Amino acid sequence: MKKLKGKNIRVITIVAGNDRLDLAKSMTADNKINFPVVVDYGRQFYSDYGIRVYPTTVIVDKEGIITHSIPSHPLTFKKLFEGYIKKALGEIDESKLNDMLSPHNVKADKTHLESTRLYNLAMKFTENGMIELAVNSVRKSIEVKPDMLKSHILLGFLYLEMDDPDSALTTFNKALELDPHSHDAKTGLGGAFVMKGELDKAIEILNDAAIANPYAQMTYYELGKAYELKGEKDKSIEMYKKAIEKIIHKQILPSSISKCK
Known part of the structure; x- marks a missing residue:
């Protein structure tokens, strides 16, 4: 800017x-x-x-x-944004914009592309229930690009799927180091605390994750579980209803890690 x-x-x-x-x-x-x-x-x-x-x-x-x-x-956001702004300001014409955005002139980050490829492969394995293969692929994604936030988040949810909350906590905390405001990382962290039975911690983190989050269906679902385990039935039902409302309004991320189980 x-x-x-x-x-x-x-x-x-x-x-x-x-x-x-x-x-x-x-x-x-x-x-x-x-x-x-x-x-x-x-x-x-x-x-x-x-x-x-x-x-x-x-x-x-x-x-x-x-x-x-x-x-x-x-991946090409910066190049697209720069080109479109220059065109809107009259600094370049349509022809120069096309030249600027030509695939031959857009230098892709090969490391990012390879990490993304491995992440997408891990997602495919996840969707097909092949958890161990998914874990291997997403770990490789992180090895290639250690700051790939979504790979850390996916790995954390895979650890939860494997009933390994301690590894999930470590992974989600790493994700929050990369982005302290990540709703998904906070939701996963809360889910790990639910699994460990640390319900007050879970509720605090999950309530924070729900703030200004358009995709909070899983967050509310985890909150519902936490309140249910605490024996707070009315609060639990309220959270489950909010999760359902989000799903009904189609505010769902296009990935298996955001679906309520």
């Missing part, structure tokens, strides 16, 4: 589906976001703009016209 200073560009963050402004402010403060934040009550903006993937980066020109959008956060 520093490169954009002085170029008459305004950056706005839109938080969807969060009806508590205080939570949105807390989230942006924790992530050191220093530009305006708008809460999209009822997801009206997302509906009007046809957004289906979170996050999505939208480039709007000075006439208020959407020129480009970048769904999710692909």
